[in-house]
Amino acid sequence: MRLPARSRCASKPWATAITISRACCPTITSYHALTEADGWICLAAPTEAVMHTLQLVGVDALIDCRETLRHALGN
Structure with missing residues (x-):
């Protein structure tokens, strides 16, 4: 019996790591660029899954x- 593609992907930790990296690296890069320019960044209304990922990575x-x-x- 063959598992659906989604289930196969979940069994590959490196696939999850790549997905997290693709999402978090640009966010961290943006944070550094904005803070160097005296700007700021704040994420509004992240979904539960996104927030969980951010917490796992420490973002x-x-x-x-x-x-x-x-x-x-801030309103």
Whole structure:
């Protein structure tokens, strides 16, 4: 019996690592570029899955994550 493609991918930890890397690296790069230019970045309303990934990688300690856009903008 052959598993669906989704299940096969989940059994390959390197595939998950590549996915996380593709998502987090640009976010961290943006953070560094913005802070060097005296700017800021805040993630508004990340989904539960995205927030879990950010926490696993430690990006949530670097970049502020807020529940809503209003909270992210400080209103």
